Amino acid sequence: MRWSTPLLLLGFALLPAGPVLATQYERLLTEHSRIDFVSRQMGVPVEGQFRRFSGQIAFDPTRPEAASALLTVDLASFDMGSREVYDEVVSRNWFDVRQHPTAHFVATGLRHLGGDRYEVRGQMTIKGRTRDITVPFTFRPQGRTAHLTGSFALRRLDYGIGTGPWGDTSVVADEVLVRFHLVAAEAGATPPAARPGGRP
Numbered sequence: 001m002r003w004s005t006p007l008l009l010l011g012f013a014l015l016p017a018g019p020v021l022a023t024q025y026e027r028l029l030t031e032h033s034r035i036d037f038v039s040r041q042m043g044v045p046v047e048g049q050f051r052r053f054s055g056q057i058a059f060d061p062t063r064p065e066a067a068s069a070l071l072t073v074d075l076a077s078f079d080m081g082s083r084e085v086y087d088e089v090v091s092r093n094w095f096d097v098r099q100h101p102t103a104h105f106v107a108t109g110l111r112h113l114g115g116d117r118y119e120v121r122g123q124m125t126i127k128g129r130t131r132d133i134t135v136p137f138t139f140r141p142q143g144r145t146a147h148l149t150g151s152f153a154l155r156r157l158d159y160g161i162g163t164g165p166w167g168d169t170s171v172v173a174d175e176v177l178v179r180f181h182l183v184a185a186e187a188g189a190t191p192p193a194a195r196p197g198g199r200p
Contacts, residue, residue, distance in 0.1 A: 025184040040173035052077035069107040126159040
């Protein structure tokens, strides 16, 4: 199975009873999608969001072995509601957006876990460092769109995020929870009008 080129950034409804008709979802609707994250500072959860990302996807639930996906995230688009925090996080010690403006997830394999549950394997690249990750998600068709929803944990220090004095994990936790809700459309489908918050 080959996955190509886009984010990791993936939501899906229970598959309908009876025969499943082949449907190819191949256009990521970023205006209806979200990528959020939760980190912990001094033990207190702090939420944020990436507001700009793009991706390519090809997924037919009847042929998961032929799927492909690529997600690219603009790291400078992160939002935690504070200009002071923003200025620090785009700096060299954190995302270093001048040298590494984007993060990439490229899928390398997909496994159906039963029902609406799937698991995608792939490679995440941030600040020039690539790590293998496994991401569980659900697949829910809705009209002529598919919703892929899931979450996964990554360790920021594996990617050199938060170095120097910020390497102390008692101040900022190493583990960051990433949550996503991605919406993809069938080939040729007219996308629904966007709604506030990035969700349909």
